[in-house]
Amino acid sequence: MAVTIYDVAKEAGVSIATVSKALNDSYTIPDHTKAVIRETADRLGYRPNARAKNFARQASGTVLFITDLYQNIAFENPHMFEIISGITTYLDRKDYALTLKPLSRQEAPLYIRDIIQQRQADALMIHAYILSTELAAILSRTDFPYLVIGKPSFRCNICWIDVNHEQAGQLAANYLLDKGYRRMAFIMGNEEDSLSQSRLTGINQVMSEEELAIEVVRNQSVYSLDDQVLDRLLTRPPRPEVLLCSNNHLALHCLQQIRRLGLKIPEDIGLLTFDNYPFSMLTDPAITAVEVDMHEMGVNAARFVLQRIHKPNLQTQSYCTSPSILERAST
Secondary structure (H helix, E strand, C coil), X not given: CCCXXXXXXXXXXXXXXXXXXXXXXXXCCCHHHHHHHHHHHHHHCCCCCHHHHHHHCCCCCEEEEEECCCCCHHHHCCHHHHHHHHHHHHHHHCCCEEEXXXXXXCCHHHHHHHHHHHCCCCEEEEEHHHCCHHHHHHHHCCCCCEEEECCCCCCCCCCEEECCHHHHHHHHHHHHHHCCCCCEEEEECCCCCHHHHHHHHHHHHHHHHCCCCCEEEECCCCCCCCHHHHHHHHHCCCCCCEEEECCHHHHHHHHHHHHHCCCCCCCCCEXXXXXXXXXXXXXXXXXXXXXXXXXXXXXXXXXXXXXXXXXXXXXXXXXXXXXXXXXXXXC
């Protein structure tokens, strides 16, 4: 005979209501009591019916992840799928499902407003790429559980979580200074590349403390370089001792140009990239990278958004996970 919630309550010495709340991670039940009840349920082999659980908590068991899934996004923004992997890992443990909804920045405000009004999901996770001032205004007025993945590019009072890209820039600059590099150049995208701009802010903070400056090369695209600009940088005296690239695409382009000019890495010039994926570990030489655990960021984001379901007044504007250096032959 299948083990029931009544069996778990009797074995744990608590009421049926307490068991139900504990297994649904209610904030009204102490963590110690939750741990005892969960251990008892696992030991007895109790498996709650997902449909019954959702009915009891008057929920759909669904979290909606909204972003713009445009063509080539997997190539341009591989972080997103590491984040989604972390989110699903955590939600699955809590008997929630993640549903993806592709929307453009223009479509998002009206669609999300309807979702909130109709309660079509238990919570929303929104990628900052589609965030606009109109959408931020909607989110700031609602008590519906949501979380924006990525720091907004404008001032607002909505809930968000992100990686500290300034800290990543500081880590990169300190590492290169410790390796003896002084003449550095930062290769980045255009003025709208807010992620690279945050990294540059961190780099500048460290360099200014050493009374040094870093040369900045901005491009029309986040993922491609002007060969002539790069050639002038690499051939004029004195050339930089190391290039810091804001992403793998730019780093690969730099590596190819350095080779074309007959220069050697790291003997003639060093190379560092932000983010490990998708090329840095595959090149020859392998490129030193500043890496952040985006899977863990997804886990943290999912944990927070489920907490908001139980505590609607919970707020956050925070950074999570710390960057690390993956040292390789290019430095």
